[in-house]
Amino acid sequence: MPQVLDPGKARTIDEFIAELRLLKAWADNPSITEITRRIHRDWQRAGRPRGEWPARSTVGNCFQLGRRRPSSDLLLAVVQALVGADEAILSVWRQSLRAVLGEAEAAARVSAYDRLPAAPSAFVGRTDLVARAEVLLASDQDGSALSLEGMPGVGKTSLALHLAHRLLAEERSDVPILFAHLRGSAPDGPPSDPAAVLGTFLRLLGTTGDRIPYDLDARAALYRQLLAGTGALIVLDDAADAEKLRPLLPGIRGCRTVITSRP
Structure with a gap:
């Protein structure tokens, strides 16, 4: 994976999503429809009920900046749809997302x-x-x-x-x-x-x-x-x-x- 794809440098949700956009480009830029299809396939294999499967528009929102309470579950599903079942890569993105959401939660304490x-x-x-x-x-x-x-x-x-x-x-x-x-x-x-x-x-x-x-x-x-x-x-x-x-x-x-x- 190119060095530019480094989710660990993200400090905010927007920076994480910017890295996710780069990951999508690296993965030959599949359409939102195709990413949604892959997530449905993965969640079906995992035995998740159809009622939990995300709509295409919900998947598309994962690439939109300005989100404040994103679903970590869905963001990681998008990463998996782009990189496959490579656990080493998924672990890096999972750790980065946890850190970013921790920062966001702290910033939201008012x-x-x-x-x-x-x-x-x-x-x-x-x-x-x-x-x-x-x-x-x-x-x-x-x-x-x-x-x-x-x-x-x-x-x-x-x-x-x-x-x-x-x-x-x-x-x-x-x-x-x-x-x-x-x-x-x-x-x-x-x-x-x-x-x-x-x-x-x-x-x-x-x-x-x-x-x-x-x-x-x-x-x-x-x-x-x-x-x-x-x-x-x-x-x-x-x-x-x-x-x-x-x-x-x-x-x-x-x-x-x-x-x-x-x-």
């Missing part, structure tokens, strides 16, 4: 709430910085956002919570509040998946699970729709990077966002 953590018990100093930050957050811009950057231990989260609590003390009590710890610098796992964070935010804003879109962009659009005109306050603690942060920014007039991150 610490998000509709309330703020307690304010620092004693916050002193930084008077000028606090005053400038309050002016920025109170300005009538489209989606005011304040980003606090700094190395670990300098007090970014304490300052963010201090500011947020001061703002709330001056406002009506029904302003929506959203807080999420995004684990951007966590040493023991991946940063939070923005789609998972949005899923939790949407539930906190009253959306039932069956109405939460699957697609990240659709979730972000519904999130902004629900926040429009609410004057919400959002605190995004320990953001990883701009790509993961962007879907969580309301960008709506009247909504304020406080962000903390490392430089």
